[in-house]
Amino acid sequence: MGTKKILQVVACFMAMLFLAGGVASAADKVLPVGVLGPFTGPSAQNGKEFQASVEMAMEAIDYTVGDYTIEVVWVDSQSDPARAASAYAEAVEGKGIQAGVLNWHSSVAVSVMDVAAQYKVPHMFGFGASEVVNEKWQADPEKYSYWGGKGWPVPAKLEGNYIECINEVIANGTWTPKKKLAAIYGEDTDWGRSAGGAYKEALLASGWEIYSEEYFPITQTDFYPLLSKFKSAGVELLAGTSTAAPSLTAFVKQYAEVGNKGVLIASGLGWIGDWYKMTGPGSDYVLDSIPQLTTPEAKQWAKDVKAKYGFNPSPSSGGLSYDGIRMFIKILNRAYEVYGKLDKETIHNIMVDEVNTGKLTYSKADGAIIMNEYKYTPETMPDMVVGPEAYFFPILQYKAGKGHIIFPEDWKQKDFEMK
Structure with missing residues (x-):
């Protein structure tokens, strides 16, 4: 084989490697997201409702935001603060989660918000409602800015x-x-x-x-x-x-x-x-x-959950978590739109700059099935705006x-x- 022919073969081979590498690079854009909930233990039924909500919301977008594939990492709190903190840290170190969403118990929130702050992992829509969460957050808003707007206000x-x-x-x-x-x-x-x-x-x-x-x-x-x-x-x-x-x-x-x-x-x-x-x-x-469940969309969601998972979902643990994960998806889309990439930093920036300031909200117009609007302001954080026109x-x-x-x-x- 002549030198010219050899060079052509080598060039062709290198081009194939480059193209294959480009495809692999695109396919490798994965965003691991931790879903925190009581998947075992005394509140496991609430965990089942969380899981159904997350799976249905993710299936609706084909687990995709931009050119990223969303990898769901289930983080089992077991309704225990210490075990939840350990499981969350393991999800960060072992699974590489870049963001987190949901949570059921207040005591778990108080524990895990320190882990989120330590690893700088933005976490959105945790249900822990206790004043203890608010007092901790408000004592150091910069540190706890990684624990985003709550899914449930103080009692x-x-x-x-x-x-x-x-x-x-x-x-x-x-x-x-x-x-x-x-x-x-x-x-x-x-x-x-x-x-x-x-x-x-x-x-x-x-x-x-x-x-x-x-x-x-x-x-x-x-x-x-x-x-x-x-x-x-x-x-x-x-x-x-x-x-x-x-x-x-x-x-x-x-x-x-x-x-x-x-x-x-x-x-x-x-x-x-x-x-x-x-x-x-x-x-x-x-x-x-x-x-x-007042709207046709909410009632259809409940029918879909019953058909797929075999139980009647609650508007609280099921419906609110469904709205919460879909608001989180809106945040991911906005981060991708602004920065062109999804990671801890870009998601955190959108939470702080747009969610916490009331610029980015999630309402019936976006597809919310439970509340009229989920809106956070500097005056209410980490709670949302509460009232018949918003969250009630x-x-x-x-x-x-x-x-x-x-x-x-x-x-x-x-x-x-x-x-």
Whole structure:
């Protein structure tokens, strides 16, 4: 073979290598994203709803933003702050996650936000609502800017609505308690105690006497002694919450079995879609506060989840996480549009410059199925803007497994009923 021919073959071979390398380079553009949730443990049902929401949102975009493939890395919090922090650090060091999204528990948020700050991994839409998260964030906004806008505001912005509702019911004569004696209960976590504090403040301001505050392990399911004590004391109003379905559904069911006749607030009962299978008629007349599936798009989403995964999704853990992951996708698209690449730095820049300032929001116009708008401002961070026009939970009363809005007045579907 002549020299000229050899050179032609070599040139052709080098060109093929260059083209192959270019294709490989394009194919190698992968963005690992950590999804933090309780995929095992006492709140695993909420984790199932997270997983369904993330998979459906990612499938809708074919796991692609720009020329990047999104690689989902499931980070199991196990409802435990220490284990969650360890799992998150492992996801950063072992899986190379460049960003994170979602989270269920407040105590987990308090722990993991330090890990996100340490590794400079931007994390968006964590549900941890406790004031402890806000206090920590606001003490050092620069450090904790990696823990982005929350998916749930501090309890005082929503939980106090229960007591306002009860006060209206008493004022209009629908319910006349023998004495204004209340008790507070909840899981012994940052969330449970924050919500309990919100109930206590609102109750005391309304002239109620607090019989006791009782906080229990998130795994507890036997409440007969506690509920019997409340009944014997003549407690008329029980206000409390838990993020663990086995715990809260057991509390509700046993409340009815013990024969309590007052009003029960069980905040979070509807945070899983199939709660009625666990409580049965024991949940009749119970009060809860959850968002609603009001639009055709939201109702179709619920049907799609049921068809694909076999369970009825909750507007709370399911619907809010679906909106949260889709807002996160909007942030990724914006980062790609502005910078032409996706990594920790570009995603963080968009969160700080556009999300935290209210320039980038996610609303019904973008495809939100639960809230009218998810908007953050420098004044509200790390919470979102809360109000009927933006982010708001109505108060429901359950009967035969169905919830009907009883508060606020202009949203009301039915009047409050006593047993």
